[in-house]
Amino acid sequence: MVNALAPQTAERAAPSPPSAGPAVDGRRRGRRRQVVVAYLFLAPTLLFFAVFLFLPLGFALLLSMSRWAGFHLGDIDPVGLDNFAGLFADGSTFLTPVLTNTLLFALGTVVLALAGSVLVATCVDRLRFQGLWRTLYFLPIVTTVVAVGNVWKYMYEPGGLVNGVLNAAGLGSVAFLQDPDTALPSVVVVQAWASVGTAILVLTAGLKSIPESYYEAAALDGAGQVTVFLRITLPLLRPSLLFVCVTQFLTGLQSFALIIVMTKGGPGDATAVAALEMYRQAFSYGDWGTASAAAFVLFLVVLVVTLAQLWFFRRKGEDA
Amino acid sequence: MNRRRFPWLSYLVVVSGAVLTVVPFLDMVMTSFKGPGEAGTLPYRFLPKAFDLSNYRAAFDQLDLPVLFRNSVVATALITGSVLLTSSLAGYALAKLRFPGRDFVFRLVLSTMMFPPFLFFIPHFLILVHWPLAGGNDxxxxxxxxxxxxxxxxxxxFLVNGFGIFLMRQFVIAIPDEVLEAARIDGAGEFTVWWRIVVPQTKPVVVTLGLLTFVDAWNEYIWALLVSTAEPEVMTLPVGIQLLQDHVDPTRTMPIVMAGLVLSVLPVLVLFLLLQKHYVRGIMLSGLK
Incomplete structure (x- = not known):
């Protein structure tokens, strides 16, 4: 994965000898034309990245170290690291419950999605109609978060499907999204439900790459299914498992669309996560400085996880 | 593994998982047909008493669906078209043209993929608000x-996508240099080479990238929410439906919300079912989501 990202550095053209006739002149003109054409083809892309990547990054960094209530750009008031200090000051909700919620949300999603996808992927591998199952498990992924969030919110209602099933089983109703104790786990279930399809896809591909001969050898040795799963499937599936873990964890750290749709961070701060806090600070409270600082803190967390992942995969790559 | 015995346990796991996955969608469809007072009341009933289409009519009335649809379609078309065009052009340049700074530009494109989207909501919004000579600005x-x-x-x-460029480059590289060189010797300019050779040769990956981009653009919520809070005229389907559900008593309007959701989910679902292989391949290639 990492190696595939390395740019091709092969510059095959040897420098042509000077004054070697009109053919070379023509080729050289062709080269010069290629340079112009290349930058022409890249112009929209480079322009876009300048305006929508580098300018915003600089702007966000500036805002994170300023006090600003919006409106006039001239009113941006530099305050150094005050915004960052404010986030971690006594009485700030950023560390607890917001960052804690973020980690719990990401972690919960990973655990649930991983457990579900391992179970389904290993079972699907033995069945017919694999395409059909894959299609079904994939439906949530192509569905807008507004649909996913609202349908589940409705299913969690006192008169909704989930409580309907609980009541039919003789259990009492649960106020899933209204009770601060159950709100976060309830949202985690939905996020895991929505992401399990991708995980199944990755794990199925991983399973397919395990040589059949390993299983045959194990069968000859008389190994039971549980032993085969623990001793062959799981260890050989480790790269795929790790990949699913890290990507789902990163997605979980950044996600807040589902929470906006379902709970808006409530009740109280029970489902407030970092990206949502950033969004609210800016667009609800007009505190753009604190919002930008929160964004960079979360970015730092994401970056650390990403680098740890790269480091880990690179080390693994050396063994292989 | 043991494939001879009927794997009833596997079937049990996979089928119950599939039911868990599909039931919310069915609940959405069923609720969209429920009459007044039928949804969100105890005891819970899965099926509607009658398949009543009035919620769909109400969705058209209360949601201004044609406008929402138009905005969603325009935004999605702009994004998909632009991503395909810029990715193909830039991918070709980075794969097959020789120019100083190529490695640098390629590394730059790769580096754009590591910045998470939430970092940009605020500055993007401010940049668009302060866009020179637009919407009454000086x-x-x-x-x-x-x-x-x-x-x-x-x-x-969303007009340019670093991953799209990377993906196109990886596929353009596979086109043999001789094919491109032959066209150039025949007098074709780089633009002709791109349009006549590179684009047709990369058609499968264009479909994959187009589909991924389409689905993401159609489903996008946060940015559209920000923009349409500032200007309700540009509201998209997801934002409009969410607004309805936020502002009116949910138990009463839930069937209408569900009807709107069915209509908004349908185009993507149909496209996904038709082009499933391409989409799945795209998810594998991107490895994310």
Whole structure:
């Protein structure tokens, strides 16, 4: 994965000898034309990245170290690291419950999605109609978060499907999204439900790459299914498992669309996560400085996880 | 593994998982047909008493669906078209043209993929508000609402995609140099080479990238929410439906919300079912989501 990202550095053209006739002149003109054409083809892309990547990054960094209530750009008031200090000051909700919620949300999603996808992927591998199952498990992924969030919110209602099933089983109703104790786990279930399809896809591909001969050898040795799963499937599936873990964890750290749709961070701060806090600070409270600082803190967390992942995969790559 | 015995346990796991996955969708469809007072009341009933289409009619009335649809379609078309065009052109340049700074530009494209989207919501919004000479702004971007009043604002931050460029480059590289060289010797310019050879040769990956981009753009919520809070005229389907559900008593309007959701989910679902292989391949290639 990492190696595939390395740019091709092969510059095959040897420098042509000077004054070697009109053919070379023509080729050289062709080269010069290629340079112009290349930058022409890249112009929209480079322009876009300048305006929508580098300018915003600089702007966000500036805002994170300023006090600003919006409106006039001239009113941006530099305050150094005050915004960052404010986030971690006594009485700030950023560390607890917001960052804690973020980690719990990401972690919960990973655990649930991983457990579900391992179970389904290993079972699907033995069945017919694999395409059909894959299609079904994939439906949530192509569905807008507004649909996913609202349908589940409705299913969690006192008169909704989930409580309907609980009541039919003789259990009492649960106020899933209204009770601060159950709100976060309830949202985690939905996020895991929505992401399990991708995980199944990755794990199925991983399973397919395990040589059949390993299983045959194990069968000859008389190994039971549980032993085969623990001793062959799981260890050989480790790269795929790790990949699913890290990507789902990163997605979980950044996600807040589902929470906006379902709970808006409530009740109280029970489902407030970092990206949502950033969004609210800016667009609800007009505190753009604190919002930008929160964004960079979360970015730092994401970056650390990403680098740890790269480091880990690179080390693994050396063994292989 | 043991494939001879009937794997009833596997079937049990996979089928119950599939039921868990599909039931919310069925609940959405069933609720969209329920009459007044039928949804969200105890005891819970899965099926509607009658398949009543009035919620769909109400969705058209209360949601201004044609406008929402138009905005969603325009934004999605702009994003998909632009991503395909810029990715193909840049991918070709990075794969097959020789020019100074190529490695640097390629590394730059790769580096754009590591920045998480939430970092950009605030600055993108401010940049569009202060866009010079648009929406009543002066040359320095002061005085008006900038580009946020236009449907274009919905698409702007998504017009170029680093992953798209990377993906196209990886596939263009596989085209043999001889084919391109032959066309050049026949007098074809680089633009002709791109349009006549590179684009047709990369058609499968164009479909994959187009589909991924389409689905993401159609389903996008947060940015569209920001833009349409500033300017309700440019509201998209997801934002409009969410607004309805936020502002009216949910138990009463839930069937209407569900009807709107069914209509908004349908185009993507149909496209996904038709082009499933391409989409799945795209998810594998991107490895994310």
């Amino acid at each position: 040359l320095l971007g002061r005085g008006g609402a900038g580009l946020t009043v236009s449907v274009v604002a919905l698409a702007m931050p």
